[in-house]
Amino acid sequence: MAHPWEAMRPQLEEMTLAEADSRGWPIIEKEREQDRDPANLGDLIRLMRNGLAHGNIDFFPGGDGRIAALRIWNASPNGVRTWGAVVSTADLRTFLFAFAALIEEVHAEGQWQGRERA
Numbered sequence: 001m002a003h004p005w006e007a008m009r010p011q012l013e014e015m016t017l018a019e020a021d022s023r024g025w026p027i028i029e030k031e032r033e034q035d036r037d038p039a040n041l042g043d044l045i046r047l048m049r050n051g052l053a054h055g056n057i058d059f060f061p062g063g064d065g066r067i068a069a070l071r072i073w074n075a076s077p078n079g080v081r082t083w084g085a086v087v088s089t090a091d092l093r094t095f096l097f098a099f100a101a102l103i104e105e106v107h108a109e110g111q112w113q114g115r116e117r118a
Contacts, residue, residue, distance in 0.1 A: 009042060011042075011102065011106050012040070012041050012042030012045055012102075013039075013040050013041075013042035013043070014040070014042075015040060015041040015042070016040055016041070017038065017040065017041060017044065019041075020041045020098070023098070024094070024098055025041070025094070025095060025098045026087075026091035026094045026095055026098075028044060028048075028085050028087055028091065028095070029085060030083060030084065030085055031071065031073070031084040031085050031086055032081075032084060035073075035081070035082070035083045035084050035085075036082055036083050038083070045099070047074045047082075047083045048072055048085075050074045051072040051073050051074045051083075051084070052072060054074075054075070056072060056073045056074065056075060056084075057070055057071065057072055058070065058071040059071075060086070066089075067089055068088065068089060069086050069087060069088045069089060070086070070087050070089070070092065071084065071085070071086045071087075072084065072085055072087060073085075
């Protein structure tokens with residue numbers, strides 16, 4: 001999951017998880033009680049991105065041999081788990097489509113903070 005974090009940070013950090021839910025984003029529940037709650041949508045995306053980037057992923061098979069869900073978790077530099085969730089592939093797909101729609105919306109409104117490429 002690659003994304004334009006620096007360019008999208010203001011919009012992502014301004015959106016609460018409740019607002020994201022009302023806009024069609026799936027609810028990603030933390031897996032364990034001791035996992036911390038993401039502060040906002042941007043924080044959730046950061047936690048998911050870090051987990052994926054650092055290989056903190058387990059796959060759960062479905063009955064048809066396909067991947068049904070992923071466990072994604074984040075850990076501090078000393079290896080202590082800080083957050084995790086089990087996300088169905090359907091919810092992950094919905095999450096990615098909602099993210100793409102938000103990028104298109106922000107870009108269309110001229111709020112894009114991206115840098116010009118040389």
